Amino acid sequence: MDLPTRCDPDEIATLMRSGDLTGLDRLTRCQGERLLAVGRRYCRDEQDARDAVQDALLTAGTHLEDFRGDGSAEGWVVRMVARACGRMRRGRRNDPALHVHDVEVVAPELDPESLAGRARIAEALGTALLELPPKDRAVLLLAEAEGWTGPEIAAELGVTPNAVRTRLSRARRTVRERLDGLRSPS
Secondary structure (H helix, E strand, O other), X not given: OOHHHOOOHHHHHHHHHOOOHHHHHHHHHHHHHHHHHHXXXXXXXXXXXXXXXXHHHHHHHHOHHHOOOOOOHHHHHHHHHHHHHHHHHHHHHOOHHXXXXXXXXXXXXXXXXXXXXXXXXXXXXXXXXXXXXHHHHHHHHHHHOOOOOHHHHHHHHOOOHHHHHHHHHHHHHHHHHHHHOOOOOO
16 A cells, blocks of 8 residues: 555554654545645635645644644644634635725714713623633633634633533623623613
């Protein structure tokens, strides 16, 4: 059997743990379509998916010594593909070419009472976030402020997607309860 076409996951992992790029080459040949499928799912665009897979393989090749072998080599690279897609999405959000430049948003003049109300809400929100357990706070901020998906958060924090859903639900409920007392009657 030709060496580059062998797809034994244990042999690939052993090669990669020893820092041999042959293992990464075999992984690419054996699991390339799966890596591309993961890229399509997370990037939602064919070209971005291809770029994310390429970025992940380059990262894996330059950081091969970081592969400890705790999980599968394929899973290690799959997480890199998902993270590459996330970086691409976040980077695109800051791309000035995607934003309209000829529209100016003007904030209405706010009276001092409205400004004071906003300050109370901001302070209560900050307090509520600080009272959350650190992992719950991280999940909430990644989901709400950064726009990450559940699987992205799970991969980044090393928890399961179910744990992300549970933590996110609990954190939202806690913050909502904390802020409910500040609502003025309509």
